[in-house]
Each structure stands twice: as structure tokens, then as C-alpha cells.
Amino acid sequence: MKYVLLLVFALSLQMGLAQDKNTKDLDSILETMPKSEGLITTFFEDDKLYFKFPEEILEKDLLMVTRLKQLPANYSAYRNAGSKTSEQMIHFVKVGKSIDLVQVLTTNVADEDDPISLSVAQNNLNPILASFPIKSEEGEDFVIEVSSFFNADSPSFNIIPDGLKSEYKIGKADDKRSRINSVKSFPENTEITHTLTFPTSNPPRGNSTNTFTFQINHSIIALPEDKMQVRYEDSRVGWFGLRKYNYSSEALKADEERLIRRWRLEPKDEKAYARGKLTEPKQPIVYYLDPATPEKWRKYFIQGIEDWNSAFEKAGFKNAIQARVAPTKKEDPDFSPEDVRYSTVRYVASTTRNAVGPSVSDPRTGEIIESDIIWYHNHLRSYRNRYLLETGAANPKARTLDTPEEEIGEMMRRVISHEVGHALGLPHNMKASSAYDVEQLRSGSFTQEMGIAATIMDYARYNYVAQPGDKNIRFVRKLGPYDDYAIEWGYRYFPNSSPEQDKDILKSFVDKRSTDPMYMFGGRGNDPNAQTEDIGDNSVKASTYGLSNLKIVAKNLDSWTTSEGEDFDNLEELYGEMLGVYRRYIYHVVSMVGGVHETLLHKGQEGIPYQAVDKTKQQDALEFISDNVWTPQYWLVDEALVSKFAESGKLESLISINKGVLNRLTIAKRLNRMWDTHSTLPGNGLSPQELLDALVKDILTSRTTPDQVERELQKHLVHQLIELEKDKDLALELKGHSLSLQNELLSNFKTKMNTNTKVLKAHYGYMMKMLEEALDD
Template sequence: MKKLVIILWLFMTVGGFSQTPKTNPISEDEVLASTTGSTFLTSFMEEGELYLNIPREVLENPMLFIRYDYRKAYKYIQVLWSLEGDKVLLKHPRVRSSAGIILPVRHHKALKDNILAMFPLEKDMCKQGDLCINITSLVMDNIIEWTKGFTETLVPQLSLLQGSKDFHNEVVIKTRRGLMFEGSRVSFPVFFGLAALPEKLMKGRNYDYRMGFFNEDRSGIDNGEPKNSVANIARWRLEKKHKDRKLSVPVKPITFVIPPDVPEQWRPYVRAGIEEWLPAFESAGFEDAIVVKETDSLSEWEAHSIHTSYVDWGDSKYLRGFDESGGTVSHIIDFRTGEILKSDIYLGASVENVTDRYFIRCAPLDKRAQSLPFPQELTGRLFQRIAAHEAGHAFGLFDSNYGEFAYPVEKMSDIQWLKTMGHTPSVMNYSRENSIAQPADSVPPELLIQKVGPMDRYQIQWGYTEFPEEMSEQEEDFALERIMGMQDSIPWFRFNQSQAEVFGPATANEVVDTNNPVQSTKLALKNLERVICLMPTVVKDQKDIRRLENLYGRLLEHWKDHMLYVTSLLGGYDIRYKPISTPGKMFTPIPLAMQEEAMDFLHANALNPPQWLVAPEFLPKLEYSTFPDKMVEFQQRSVDELLRTRRFKRFEYMETLEGFEGTLEWYLSELQQGLFRELYEGSPKVGRIRQEIQSYYIDRAIMAVHQNAHHTYAEMKAFDYTAYSKGLLMAQLVKLRGDIRSKLKKEKDSDARGHWEHCLARLDSL
């Protein structure tokens, strides 16, 4: 056991941040293996029909049937060919997972298999020993339920069979598929693939909700709940070439191809983003685990082959009316083991999109961002961050919350900390750039941008460490549990899955997540005020107001995200996933002192935003009316957040815990008192926006009190207010009605009398 601990320690201590980029030109022969010597399906076209030769050895062997279309998520199912009499059947069977469970046929428990298609033998065309069938109808006419509920309406007269190509253990088929799409008749390029699965199964690794890996079905099995289901995680097959070494090259590295579609000036940054993960794999014992190759040509056949994982630059960024902010990843995974067989990285963000977002967050901290266009080095580094994030998905990690609400806020300006740890533990977080360092901190601009961090190395270490073959399953489980046990003492190694609600600061997005959300947001707002001042200068050469309008809109969105971040403290929890045998709570309420600070902050900022934000000097250049008023929209959405049923239910539960008695009544009282502070402070005037928000609060609160019970089943009552909450809210509204009446009696000449009379009329409907 002592030896095992030493081995684990060596694994944990390997790694770093820097890696010298390598140039790996690629030839066409390297992209795909030759078909020579393979015993698999082969295809041919004759008189416009597509035929398939099926060697008898292939019958009953599982393989993948894949569909590549305009959507970036590939569709695939495990199939097998069967011979029954003089017909060949294509079946979709249940899949036996090495995790010890059976994956059902499209969620139909009663089916052991499903027949997707049936073909008569083409005896005149059969090679010796092979079976030949015409599969034209399979790819042209069949509607297959690739995913649960999937369907489509075919337009046959717009469909076209364009050919096929055979690769090693794979057939790729090219079509144009006529479809009804959003009311129009369109013809989309659709490729199909039939690919062999590995004969030797990869050793699976059990899914664990405390780590951020997809399972073999990728879409998720636990819906964000902190529990374990029987499944394998999704990961590449990495095996040490030299088993006796602490660091070894893999037998087969993870390889990505950068095609010529990626503009030449951005290729080094895309490569660097993927290669940022090299030290993470070193923490799992693998040296040079990733190979990135550039190629002068990548045919559409090769791009749609299971043997090629490539970077798709995406052309929608160049289309009028389309603008994407990031990217995505498409996986093909062996359902039996979780082995990732293909993973394509899609980079869809435009130059304008990435530069605008960086300007909003970091312009006061980086002089390069104070004029447009940005220098190539800065824009490239922003593309590198996106590539690094998407590469994390390619390695099996999904979007969620990695080590958030953990970093000390004071470290966000500590240059040494930022060099070693970054401003967020993981490049997989939606933290974006460091927007809370201050100009006086003189943080080097290269440290402002998100990068692969300690949490990423930790995740890869757990997911990819290879254990000796002689190690028993129990010993391996113990070793993996020891790695997960590091979460007990290192808070930024803690993971939680994104849920339907933001119920604590560790579940928020789009902000730098520290252990002090209020202080973080105060620092971010200082920079946002500086950005407002920089806006007229940065767009001075623009011929119209579009860029300024976009920048101001993005700034308001970023302000809103920070307000939601602080709001998450109210009725919020700190999250620490742990086994049932481990002492302590999984969900610990945020201390009341922090919640009180958050409430005061929101009243001063979210519900009464500063003039520099609401009415900057350049605003008359953009508008001539109070319609549309984005600030009112965001404040009304803030009221909705504060009155959300899920938040009430969290407060209700907190009241059952020692030290949190009466918190919902306190919360409602503080919320209403702050919203109507002019009423209680004797202010004779109420601003236009404040009147709008106060009226909106009354309407929403009355709706809540009058809401009928919509559901009976507990699982369906997420949006139903409880009788207890309605009673407390009713008491607050009755009090408000009495306070407004008192004010009107005392101050008959108030400038806001009409507003208070209107509020009273609404409250009288109670």
C-alpha cells in the first residue's frame, strides 16, 4: 500500500504550464490508413444505386452507424448485420456496457433489438464468400430515430446519392438530403458512416458525479443530480508504451488535424490552445499525449471519417446576421467502454465577437485593447483560450463548475499566484477573462486570459492515469478515491454539475468566481465604469453607431451577470459533493452575514444602478426614446430572480436548520423595504425607473399570492409557491398597503403622489 501511495504522489507532482509548440506537417497518407488487408464492409455504385459487400465474418459483429449533418452533434448508434434466410437485417441491439449494465434500445425497455432495415440478397453481384445488398433506401429513404424523439420530413425530389468511399474498417457515404426545414424545402449535405468498433475493449473507468467527465452516452445520465449511476466515463484510449516509466509516451497519442480552412495567422494559437493540455496529461503519466498536425488538404471524405479528429473553423461567422460566441465539440464514443473514437473541435467565434467581449472585461487593464482592431497577437490569444476550452470537451470534460467559489479574491491581483494558478482553476469554467484586477495592480496582460489550470490537471489525472495490470479492481478503486479525496483539503478541486437553478455562487457563470462575490463584483464595476469612459474613443473611427451600440449592450449584459452572481448568495448554498459516509453537509447555507451584505449591495447597485451605467454621456447618440429600455428589462428580470419560487423553497428549507430560523420572513422584509426606500426615507420624488420597478414588484407579488396550485406531484411543483410563502408575502403586501396609505395622508403634496396612488390601487386588488 505504501508503494501505491508513492506511485500516486509521483503522478500528482508531474506537470506544469508551459510547453514548446511542435510543428507536425501531415501528409494525406497519415490522415487515413489504407484499406489494404482489412476485412470489413466495402461499397460500390452501379447505375446510381449503392451496394454493400458484407463479408460473412462481419455478421453479428457490432459496429457504428453514423450520421453527419448540419448540426454539430453527430448522431450514431451501435448496429449489427444479421442473415436470416435470403435477407440481410440491420439491427440496433441493446448494448452491454463494461460498467456492468445494459443500455436500452432508445429507452424502450421491452426491446432486445430493433430492426432498422431489411435487404434482399443481390446474388448476381456477390463476391465469393461475401453477401451483397443494395442499401440505397437505407441512406435515402429511411427515417431513423437517431436520438430519442428524432424525426424529419423528407423531400425525396431534392435528395441525391453522391457516392461512397472505403477506408480502413469504414465506409463513408455522401448524400444531399431533401428536408422540410423551418417551413422551407432544403437540401442539406448529409454523410453516413459504417465503422468497425475496436476488437479489444478498452478498460473502462467508472463514472463518478464528483468529477466532470461525460459518460459513454455523453448527454448525461444524472441530470445534474449528485448521485452515481452505473456507467463508464468518456475518454480516449491512452496506454503507456513504457509501462515501467513514471512518464511515458502513449502507444497511440490523441491526434488532431488542423485543416487549411483555419486561417494561417490563427493556426499557431489553435495549436497552442490544444497543446495547453500536454502538462495535464503528464500529471496522468503521459508524455506527448497529444499530437496536433497541420495539413495542406483535408477532403470532405476524410473529415467525415471516424479515423480523423479535426478542427472545424466554421463559416457561419462570415455570414450576414450570424454571430457565435464560442464553439463546441462533436464526439463519437464506443458505448461499450466509453472510449472516444473521434472528437472534432468546432470554433465558431468571429474576430469581432472575441474582441468585443475582451474589451468589455479587460480594456482598462490592457492597452492593446483600447483601440480597434486588436493586434493579431491579442486576438490570437483569445482564439487560443476558446481552443483550449473546446479541447477539454474533446478529452471528455463537460461544461460545468470546476473549483468555483474557492480562489481568494485578493489573489486576483497577485502576479505570482496568477502565473501558477490562473484567475480561475479551470479553463472549462465560464469565468472568461480576469475583469477584477485593477489598473494599479499592473497585472501583465498575458495573465488576464483563462488557461488550463490546476483543476484541469487534476481532472485528467483522475480520468487518464493508467494503473498496473496486476492491480486489483479494489486497489484501483482505492487509488482513484484517494485522488478524489484531495477535494477535502483543496477547495478548488471541488466540482459541481450545472443545474436548472443557480443556487449558490459556485454555480454562477460569466464572472470571475472568487470566495467573496460582493467584493469581486465591486472591483468588476470599477472596471466597467472605466470601460464606459473608453467606449467613445475606441469607436471613434466607426462610420455608424452599430459597434458602440453592441459594446454598450454587451456591457449591460456583463453588469447583469455580476448582479446575478451576487443574487446567488441569497438563499444560496456552498456545495461539497461527498460520499454519505463522509461527515458534514453536501449543501451548506451561505452564512447570513454574507447574505445580508449581498442584499444591501443589490439594493444599492442592481435595483438602483449608478448614473454612469444608466445614462452615459454617449447615450443620446444611440437613442431617441425610452423604448427599448434594456436597463428596465434587466431590473425587472432581477425582481423575477428575487421572487423565484426555487429561491423561496431554499429559504423555507434553511429555516429548518439551526441559526437560520425566520430567514424567509427576513428576506421578504428586507427586499420590500429596500425596493420602496423612498416611501420609508421620506423622499418626495421617485425616479422614472424606480417607479417602473416598484410597480412591477407589486404586480409580480400579487400574481404569486393569487397563484393557484398547478400541480400535485412533488416533482412538478418547482414553480408553485407554497401556502407558507404566499402567507409571508401577503403579510408584506398588506404592510406596504398600509404604509402607502399613511404616507398619502401625511404628504398630500408629494411629487410622487400619482405613483403612490397607482401602487395603492394595485394593492387594493388584494
């Protein structure tokens, strides 16, 4: 027994000496490696990366944000340098001789002193993302090697979505062509940049290497220990938010709480703020312009960012948001757009026509920590084209593809304002464009003061209503009264109050305003007053003005887009987009048919939350559609225009648009909704039977000598009626009405067969055969 004990002791001593030797060996290795001290002290050289951190970092609330820094050409339209792929709260947790990297889930919560918190923890086990053996332990400091973690395609990074992996047939990351590039640590964050290379057997066009290489940046940031006070959502004010389920609530359920996402703005001088004086915040919101931003556009980007200061003044803050040009490497070698300490406006060389405004926030409180506005270069093309098509009739400055710099700059400014609005916490508010009377949009004094919609957060880009001869018109959107209202609601500072007290104060603020169209919020849904790309409170009137203008543009499109000696490529591009503008104006009116007005109300406010669009307005919409769709719009396919770039006519395009409108009106989902709302909602709405009767009359029975475009539409309506009767989802009452209409049409077509025109006789004969075969089934 003594021998065994001595052997065990000897082995233990040997293992201890080996461990000491390994520790000393590691210490000597770390002494020679480049070191970066900060939140996490890092040692990095030759693709080897070690983390050293004190015990106080263990179980500290950290946020890990993963972004693309560089990516392959033609990879994805909406993934670019700066795109965020992952954002997660993490803890480093010591478990025995290892450190686990754990993702911390924050949706389900309970008070720590409430017994139910034990159950919340047991039923919401945090996933372990990685586990690292402790290489060295010196007092309260721990050393782990993380090289393999950052050299792998960890699922938690979400670098390549599953859809793109499948589309491009992307394999596993190639270790030999992947590496860690750089590591920097700062007092509040640690930055790791690495490269991953993947083989792909189905790359996009132009990629002959069958290879995708990405450079990725990870930011590990310490979340504030002094948590920002939360603010509860009010559904009547549009705001991005976080959803929590509070199991300690006194409600007889897990109470759902919605917190808004906002920046932490606190006044430097609380006493002056309390007296109503404009006060600078302790920490303003600062955006840095990407050095890649062309110099001529920078002033417009700065204006677009700082436009929001007028709204913040309503909340009591001055100079709350600032724009700066990013420092050069010489001025600040540590500055990095991927560093979450800096909010940036990124200028991306891409053919994508868009801009976006994402942000990073504290998942515990909703505090926005940073954001990156992304402007795609080719968005200039979209705005140039739409400016010409939608305002050219009344706006001489738009009648060219060489749009004046100040005009393009103004459009860019307003796009940046829109995206900054998202980064401040505001979602789209499509309801706001219906706050203004259509006729007000033809007034120079009104549009210059109020813009063309009550918020910059609507998709109300251009004033397509103003007519030739209207004076001093504003054609481009800008911030409006809703923006002031929303920012005041979200950012007004209340000292020495609780979130519950804030909620009561702000409820009164909203109660007094939310039924005023100027301050209404609404998503899209089935409300014709909450559509994208429309302006004004009456879609029929606005689209009538819009089409009047578009006809003028169509007549001048060649001269406005093509110079002597040029080919007609630009004309063809603009023509295709012109058809899209026409379709958009029509669809604005289509939405009125079967539409339901939504008003976001809380109990005690006057009004009706849901109300069917009045029948007379729906009938006006159908009359507009009859005049501007069912009656062929040959001005859209004028041979003098189309023959310059198309070897065949564009009748198919016109017919396709007409069929698309008819499909929207006769889809079972819409008809069922009309059948339901006609019976259950207040308001004298149109019944689906009345809609089908009107379509049959306008398209089929009232047109005695239909031309080729009308004949195609007639056949399609017959087809739709047959398909509706077969549709298993359509209400039985409506199936019966469809069957009745088919029988009536069969009789009507038999009468029309007496025509002397061979084309029409064949046409009616064909539709009779369609109906007979359907009725015999």
C-alpha cells in the same frame, strides 16, 4: 401424383436457374462497377450502391456515425458542417434470405453465463432499422443493395430534428433531387456521402427557393475487438460518462454503473512507465486542423490542443496529444474530415458565436474513438467585445476593436483548450472559479502562475477583478491545477489490474484532494460558488470590482469603439453588451440570496455536503443590490453616450433589468426553497420572510422621494407581493406573510398621501388602489 411431382421439380429447377441467372447477371454488373475494398467492399455507380461483405461481418459490433457535410445557409445556429446527427451501434444480421440492419442497445447488460441475461435480451429487443434482400451469396460472402436506404430520410439518421421540420414546414425528401455522391471503404471503416433535398414551405429569410439541400456523411466503423478496460465514475471528479444497468450485480437491484468516456492511452514502454518515467503512448491523440482555418490562427489552435500535454504528464505520458495540419488532396487523396479515423478542428464560416467539442465513443466501454472541435468564425467578435468591456479599464491592450492579433490569438488558444477538454472527457466545472481569493486575482505573480480559475473547464473567461494600476496581470484564462488532477485521475495507466482495483486506487487519490477548493467539482444548481462567467470566492467583492471597472469603460466606450468619420453601429452593439455585463455581475450576487453551498463528499470525508449560505453574507448581497440596483444606476444611461445611437432614452432598459432582478428574488420557487432550507439545513441562513421584509424596506418604505425609475420598481414590488399571495405553489406560511405586508403597505401609503407632490400623490394613490383591489378579492 407423378405428374405433380414432376411439375414441382420443373418449377424448382426453373426458379433455381432464374436465381443463378440473376446472380450471374449481378456478378457481371458488379464487375463493371467501381469497387472499393475494405471493412465492407462496396460497388457504386450511377446512384446504385451494393455492399459485399463476408460472413464474419455479420453480428460484428459496428458504429454508424452520421454527420452533416454541407447544409443550407441560415438553417440552424448550432448545426454546421461536421455536426453529428446520429451515433449508434449496429449489427448486420442474416435472417433467412435477407440481411437486417439492427440498432444494438447497450444500456441494460448482464453476464452471458447468468440466466437473467435471457430476460435482459427478451425485454430489450433491438430495433430493425432496415432489411435488405440478399442479391447474391457466394460461399461466405453476401451482396445486398443499399441504394434506397441511403437515398432516403431514414429516422435513424436524425438529419433534421422534429422541431426544425415543424418550424420550416419541411416535407419528404425529393427522390429526383437526392442522390448518393461517393463511397469509400477502408480496412476499419466505410464512408458513404449522399445528398438529400427537401421542399419547405416556411424557409428562413433569404431562401426564396423553398428548398433545403443537405449533404450527409455516414461512417461505418469496426469497433475494437480488444475492448478497452472500463473506468468507473467518481461523482467528485467531473467526467462525461455512460450509464449502464447491470442485472448480474450482487446488489438487490439492477445496479447502475457509470463508466467514464476517455481515449485509450497505453504506454509504449510499460517498464519505464512503472518506474515513473514519462512515456509516450502507443497511440497518441491526434487532431488535424481544418484546411479552411486561416493561416494566422493556426499556431494558436495548435498551442490550444497541445497545452493539454502538461496535464497528461501528470498521468505519466509525454507527447500524448498532438496537432497537425490536415494533408492536402495531393498528399493524401483519401483524407476526409468526416472519416471517423481522424479527429479534427473544424473552422466554420458562420455568424454563430460559439465553439463546441463533441466526440464519438464506443458505447460498450466509453473509449473515445474520435472528436471534432468546431470553431465558429464569429466567435472572434464575442471575445473581442467582452475583452474590451470586462478588462479595458485595467488593460490598455483591450481598449480597441482592432484587438492585437496576439491578444485574439491567446483567447482563441484558450477556447480551443476548453473544447479539447470536453473532447478528452471533461464537462464544465463551474465550481473551480471560486477556488481563488478575489484579492489574488489582482496579483500579477499569482495570475501569471495560476491563471484566473483552477480549471480551463469553467466559464471564467476574463479577469474583470483586476483594477487600474495592478501590474503584470493575466487577463485571460488558462489550464489550472484541477485540470492536472482530473486528467491524472482519468488517464493514469494501471497494468494488470481490474476496473474494480482501479476504482479502489483512484478512490484514495480523490479522498485526499476533493475537499480542497483547488480540486472541487460542481455543477450549477443553487450553489453561488458554481456560477457561469464569475471569478473569485466572493461574488459581492468581485462584482464590486467589476462594476468599478465597467463605469470606467462606460465613460470611454465611444472613444474606444468609434473612429473619426465612422457611424455609431459598433458603439450601439458594445453598449447593448455592456448592459449584459452589468446584469451578469448583478446576478452573480443575486445567487447568494437563498443560496446553498454544495460540497461533493463520500462518507468518511470531513465536511457537510449541503449548507445554507450564511445570513451575514446574504445580507451583504442585499446591501450590494440595494446600492447597485435599487438605487438607479444612471451612469448606464448617460445621455452623452446614448444620444449617439438611440432616438429615445434607455430608461426602459434600466427599468427592465431592475424588474428582472426583483423577479428573481421574489419568485415562489426561491422563496419556498429558502423556507425549506432555513428549517432543515445547517448554517444560519436568511429566511424568506426576512428577505421580503428587506425588499419592502429598501424599495418601498425607506425611499421618501422616489424618482421615476424607483417608482416603477415600487409598483412592480407591490405587484409581486399581490401575485405571491395568489400563487398556488407558494407555502401557506409565506402567503400569510405576503398578505400581512400588503396590509402594512396600505397603511404606509395612506400616510405618504399627505405629500405636497402631485406626482408622488398619484403614485401612492395608484399603489393603494392596487392593494385595495387585491385585498377585496
